Amino acid sequence: MVSTKKDPVLAVLCLSGGNDFMNTVIPYNNPLYRDYRPSLAISEDQLLPINNELALHPAMQPLMKYWEEGKLAIILGIGYPNPSLSHFRAMDIWATCEPDELGLIGWLGSVIQEVDPKAENVLTGVNFGRGLPRAMAKEGVPVASVGDLSTYGLLTDIEENDQRNQALDLFGRMYAPAIGRGAVTDYIRRTGVEAMAGADILGTAPGKYTSTVEYGNSDVGRYLRDMVQVHNAEFGTRALFTSAPYNIFDTHANQAVGHSNLLLDISSNVDCFMADLREQNISDNVTLFFYSEFGRRAMDNGSGTDHGTGGVAFAVGEHVKGGIYGEYPGLEMHELEEGGNLLHNVDFRQAYATLLENWMGLDSKPIIGGTWEKLDFM
Amino acid sequence: MADQDIALMAHLLRRAGFGASRDEIERRAAQGYDNVVEELLDHGSEPGIDEDLMYRAYPSYFDKGAIETGQTEWVYRMINNKYQLQEKMSLFWHTIFCSGDNKVDNARTTSIQIDKFRAMGMGNFRDLLMMLSTDPAMLYYLDNIESHKTAVNENYGRELLELFSMGVGKDGDFNYTEDDVKACARAFTGWNLKPTIPVFPYGRTPFEFRFDPADHDYGEKTFLGETGNWDGGDIVDIICKQSATARFISRKLYDFFVADEPPVPAWRQSAPKDPEAVAALEKAYFDSGYDIKEMLRVLFTSDFFKSEASYYAKVKSPADVVIGTLRMVGEHTTPQPGLFFVAMEPKYMGMDLLNPPTVEGWHMGAEWINSGTLIDRINFAAGLLGDTDLPGVQSIVSRLMDRSDTLSPDGFVDGCLEYVGPLTVAEETRWELVSHVAQGGQLGHGTESERQDFTRRAGEMLQMIATTSEFQFG
Numbered sequence: 140m141v142s143t144k145k146d147p148v149l150a151v152l153c154l155s156g157g158n159d160f161m162n163t164v165i166p167y168n169n170p171l172y173r174d175y176r177p178s179l180a181i182s183e184d185q186l187l188p189i190n191n192e193l194a195l196h197p198a199m200q201p202l203m204k205y206w207e208e209g210k211l212a213i214i215l216g217i218g219y220p221n222p223s224l225s226h227f228r229a230m231d232i233w234a235t236c237e238p239d240e241l242g243l244i245g246w247l248g249s250v251i252q253e254v255d256p257k258a259e260n261v262l263t264g265v266n267f268g269r270g271l272p273r274a275m276a277k278e279g280v281p282v283a284s285v286g287d288l289s290t291y292g293l294l295t296d297i298e299e300n301d302q303r304n305q306a307l308d309l310f311g312r313m314y315a316p317a318i319g320r321g322a323v324t325d326y327i328r329r330t331g332v333e334a335m336a337g338a339d340i341l342g343t344a345p346g347k348y349t350s351t352v353e354y355g356n357s358d359v360g361r362y363l364r365d366m367v368q369v370h371n372a373e374f375g376t377r378a379l380f381t382s383a384p385y386n387i388f389d390t391h392a393n394q395a396v397g398h399s400n401l402l403l404d405i406s407s408n409v410d411c412f413m414a415d416l417r418e419q420n421i422s423d424n425v426t427l428f429f430y431s432e433f434g435r436r437a438m439d440n441g442s443g444t445d446h447g448t449g450g451v452a453f454a455v456g457e458h459v460k461g462g463i464y465g466e467y468p469g470l471e472m473h474e475l476e477e478g479g480n481l482l483h484n485v486d487f488r489q490a491y492a493t494l495l496e497n498w499m500g501l502d503s504k505p506i507i508g509g510t511w512e513k514l515d516f517m
Numbered sequence: 518m519a520d521q522d523i524a525l526m527a528h529l530l531r532r533a534g535f536g537a538s539r540d541e542i543e544r545r546a547a548q549g550y551d552n553v554v555e556e557l558l559d560h561g562s563e564p565g566i567d568e569d570l571m572y573r574a575y576p577s578y579f580d581k582g583a584i585e586t587g588q589t590e591w592v593y594r595m596i597n598n599k600y601q602l603q604e605k606m607s608l609f610w611h612t613i614f615c616s617g618d619n620k621v622d623n624a625r626t627t628s629i630q631i632d633k634f635r636a637m638g639m640g641n642f643r644d645l646l647m648m649l650s651t652d653p654a655m656l657y658y659l660d661n662i663e664s665h666k667t668a669v670n671e672n673y674g675r676e677l678l679e680l681f682s683m684g685v686g687k688d689g690d691f692n693y694t695e696d697d698v699k700a701c702a703r704a705f706t707g708w709n710l711k712p713t714i715p716v717f718p719y720g721r722t723p724f725e726f727r728f729d730p731a732d733h734d735y736g737e738k739t740f741l742g743e744t745g746n747w748d749g750g751d752i753v754d755i756i757c758k759q760s761a762t763a764r765f766i767s768r769k770l771y772d773f774f775v776a777d778e779p780p781v782p783a784w785r786q787s788a789p790k791d792p793e794a795v796a797a798l799e800k801a802y803f804d805s806g807y808d809i810k811e812m813l814r815v816l817f818t819s820d821f822f823k824s825e826a827s828y829y830a831k832v833k834s835p836a837d838v839v840i841g842t843l844r845m846v847g848e849h850t851t852p853q854p855g856l857f858f859v860a861m862e863p864k865y866m867g868m869d870l871l872n873p874p875t876v877e878g879w880h881m882g883a884e885w886i887n888s889g890t891l892i893d894r895i896n897f898a899a900g901l902l903g904d905t906d907l908p909g910v911q912s913i914v915s916r917l918m919d920r921s922d923t924l925s926p927d928g929f930v931d932g933c934l935e936y937v938g939p940l941t942v943a944e945e946t947r948w949e950l951v952s953h954v955a956q957g958g959q960l961g962h963g964t965e966s967e968r969q970d971f972t973r974r975a976g977e978m979l980q981m982i983a984t985t986s987e988f989q990f991g
Contacts, residue, residue: 278884309950313949320943327989334891
C-alpha cells in the first residue's frame with residue numbers, strides 16, 4: 140500500500156456516454172486503424188506518441204506533462220464479460236460491480252461506509268452534481284450532493300443574507316430534537332440537522348480557498364474545482380465523485396469536432412485539478428480515476444461511432460505509477476467481438492481493487508464482490 | 518363550509534391526486550365528498566388534458582427519443598390531468614409493475630407501458646395482468662423474450678408471483694412453491710416480441726407482442742394445485758382467484774393511499790397495519806370480480822381513509838412533493854418554459870420516473886428521505902411557496918388579508934398553515950413560527966407599503982412552513 144502523510148482520498152470522474160477508446164489512445168502504427176476510421180482517423184502529424192505503437196489524441200496535450208512525469212496510468216482494453224451496450228445498464232454495472240443482476244449498492248457507497256462505519260462525518264463522501272449517483276448509493280450512508288458549491292445549502296432561494304440566516308436559525312430550532320413525535324418524524328428531524336450541518340460545513344470551503352488556476356468554463360471544470368476546494372478545506376472527505384454531463388460522450392455523429400472538444404475539456408480541466416492541488420500543496424493524498432462506461436465501435440459510421448465495449452480508463456496522481464496497463468485489443472476482424480467491438484482484457488474490478496487496496500487501504504473483496512488481480516499502477 | 522369538510526377534501530385530493538390549490542379544494546368541498554369521489558372514479562374516456570395543446574408545445578412527446586422526454590411529458594400530465602386519480606393510479610402501477618429504462622433503454626416503449634396504466638389502471642385486475650404479460654417493456658425487462666420451450670427463463674414467471682400479484686407469503690405462510698414458479702414460467706414461454714421494422718428515416722416501428730406457438734411449452738403443468746395444459750392466460754386466471762392476490766393488491770392500495778406499510782418482502786411475517794381495512798378491500802376484490810375501481814370506491818368512502826388519523830400519515834413521494842407543490846402554487850398549468858427542469862426534480866429526490874432502481878421498485882415511506890434528498894425537497898417547495906408572484910401564492914395572500922384588517926402573529930401563522938393544508942404542526946414548531954412573525958411587528962394591510970410588507974412576510978412564512986418536518990408528510 141502507498142503511504143501518504145494524510146488519509147488517502149479517491150476522486151472519480153465518469154465520462155458519461157461511452158468515450159471512443161480508439162480515438163483517445165490511438166494505435167497509430169496499425170494500418171487497420173486507418174482502414175476502420177476513414178472519416179475519423181487523426182492525421183499522423185498531430186498525434187502525441189507515448190510509445191512506438193500508441194499515441195494520445197492531440198487534444199490531450201495538457202495530460203502529456205503527467206505522462207512525462209510518470210504520474211499518468213493508462214489502462215487499455217478495460218471492460219467486463221458479456222458487456223451491455225446500454226448506457227444506463229453499463230453505467231449501473233460500473234457503479235455496482237454487478238454485471239449479471241441489477242445491483243443497488245454503489246462501490247463508493249461501500250467505501251464511505253468502510254472508512255466511516257458509524258456515519259459520524261456527513262461529508263465522508265461528496266458528490267458534485269444533482270441527485271445521488273448510483274456509485275455512491277448505499278442504505279445508511281449519507282452523501283452530500285453539491286450542484287454548486289458556492290450556493291450549496293438550504294433555502295438558497297433567499298437572496299438577502301440576513302433574512303436567510305434568520306430563516307436557517309428558525310429551521311435549526313424547528314428541527315431541534317423532539318421526543319415522542321413518532322419514529323419517522325424523529326428520523327426526518329435528525330436528517331434535517333445532519334443536512335444543515337453538512338451544508339454549513341461545506342459552505343465554508345470557498346472562503347478557505349484562493350488559487351491562480353483558471354479552470355475551463357464547463358461543468359467538469361466547475362466540479363473539479365469544487366472538489367479541490369472541498370479537499371482543501373479538510374472536512375475529512377475521502378471519496379469524491381462527479382460526472383461529465385449525462386451522455387455527452389455519446390458521439391454517434393459529428394465526432395471529429397465533438398470528441399476533440401470533449402477530450403480537450405477533460406484534459407485541460409484534469410490538468411487544472413492537478414496544478415491546483417499542487418499550488419495548494421495538497422496533492423500528496425489524492426488520486427483521480429476517470430473512466431467511461433464503454434468504448435465505441437472499431438469502425439466509424441461515416442460521421443461518428445456507435446456503442447462498443449472495451450474502453451480506456453486513466454489514473455493520475457502523485458503516487459500513481461505512470462505507464463500503460465493492459466494490452467491494446469487486437470484489431471484483426473477475428474480478434475474483434477461480435478459486432479465489431481474491441482475485446483476487453485482488463486476487468487474494471489481489477490482497477491477498482493488496485494485503488495481500494497493499494498491506495499485506500501481497504502479490503503476490496505466485499506466492496507467489489509470477489510477477489511480480482513490487481514494492476515501495478517499504484 | 519365547515520372546516521372539517523375542507524380538511525377531508527384536501528386529504529382526498531392529496532391522496533387520490535397530486536393535491537390542489539386552495540381555490541380548487543374549496544370548490545370541490547362544496548360539491549360534497551361522495552360526489553367528488555364518484556367524479557374521480559368515473560372519469561371520461563377522452564383525455565383529461567388538452568393533448569393538442571401539449572403536442573403543439575412539445576412535439577417531441579410524440580416519439581420519445583430519450584427518457585427525459587418521457588419523464589417531462591408524464592410530469593406535465595400529472596400536473597394538468599383533470600382526472601387526477603387516473604394519473605395517480607398510473608403512478609401506483611408504475612411503483613409495482615416495474616420496468617426500468619436502464620435496461621429497456623427505449624423511452625418510447627417504457628412510456629407506452631405508462632400509457633396503458635393510464636388507460637386501464639382502474640379496470641379489472643385480470644385485464645391488467647394480461648396487459649402486463651404482453652407488454653413489450655416488461656417482456657424485455659424481465660427477459661421473457663429469452664424464455665423458450667426448451668430453455669425456460671424464470672425471471673418474469675417468478676416476479677409475476679412475487680412482486681406483481683401474490684407476494685411471497687402472508688400470515689406466516691408461503692403463497693407458492695418453487696414448482697409453481699417453474700410451471701408459471703413454462704406457461705409464458707413463446708410470449709415474446711415481433712421483430713420491429715425500420716421505417717426509414719423514422720427509426721423503427723414500436724415493439725409489439727407476438728405469441729410464438731412453436732416456442733410455447735404445451736405440456737401439462739401443475740400450478741397452485743391445479744393441473745392442465747395451462748398457458749399464460751390460464752395462469753393469470755388462477756392467480757386472480759387466490760386469496761393471496763386479494764391480500765397483496767389490498768395491502769398495496771392501503772400502503773399507497775392510506776398509510777405507509779413495510780416493503781413487500783416483510784409481508785409474509787408482518788400483519789397489515791390495519792387488518793380490518795385490508796379485509797374490507799379484499800372483500801371488494803372478490804365481490805366485484807377483481808375490479809380495481811370498486812376497491813378504490815370502498816377505500817375512499819371508508820372510515821379508515823376518512824379518519825383524521827390518516828391525514829398526513831404518509832411520507833410524500835418525490836412526485837407528491839414536486840407535482841403537489843406545483844399544483845398548490847399554480848405553476849406549469851399551461852405549456853411554459855422551464856418544464857424540463859422541474860420534471861428532473863423527482864429524479865434528484867430519488868424517484869427517477871420510468872426508471873425504478875430494480876424490479877422491486879422504490880422503497881417508499883421514510884426511505885425517501887436522506888440528507889441529500891431532504892435538501893432538494895425543502896429547497897424545491899420553499900422556492901415555489903415563497904414566490905409571491907405565483908397565482909396560488911397570491912390567492913393565499915389575499916385570503917390572509919381577508920381574514921381581518923390586522924392579523925396577530927398567531928392568526929397569521931394559523932392562516933398560513935390553514936391555506937397550505939390545512940396542516941397541523943407540532944406545538945413547538947408553531948411557537949417558533951409565531952415568535953418569528955412577532956419579531957416583525959404588526960401585520961396590517963391598509964396602505965400600499967403595508968400590503969407589500971404583508972405579502973413579503975406571507976411568502977417568507979409559507980417558505981418556512983415548507984421547511985418543516987410536518988410538510989414532508991402528505
